[in-house]
Amino acid sequence: TILYMYAYTLYLFFDFAGYSNFAIGTSYILGVKAPENFNKPFLAHNMKEFWDRWHISLSKWFGDYLFSRFVLNTLRNGTFKSKKVAVRCGYMLTMLVMGLWHGTYVFYLVYGLYQGLMLVFTDVYVKSKTYRKFKKSKYYDVISRIVCFQIIAFGMLLFSGYLFKF
Secondary structure, three states, rough: HHHHHHHHHHHHHHHHHHHHHHHHHHHHHOOOOOOOOOOOOOOOOOOOHHHHHHOHHHHHHHHHHHHHHHHHHHHHHHOOOOOOHOOOOOOHHHHHHHHHHOHHHHHHHHHHHHHHHHHHHHHHOOOOHHHHHHOOOOOOHHHHHHHHHHHHHHHHOOOOOOHHHO
């Protein structure tokens, strides 16, 4: 299962990033400058940074049209008094919808919930004293990337549906 988790993570990245690069190259030939869709996502230090680097077109669309509007509207109409709570609920909603956007299988729902929880945990962590202290460590860069990759790979394992095959 662990071997499959890492293999599937790399397969998905190289397959999808490869198709994206073909589309970008084709657009250049046609005189259109298409934006990059991946920006070294496996070098991210945390899940927020990962989603800024992975499938950028989809992430930005969900960020602009679901997450931002949800947070803004819930703060304006008084559903949430705290921006922190609105943002964290926005992460959960956005990632749940993004999971369901891939399909209605249970593993996509679980994947979306997992990604939402990881974004919430990231938000809690980067605002903590532990993070501020750890970030100053000389090993922060390497350790945070290794830990983040493990979180990413487990998410891809969920996304693959491998654990849900009976």
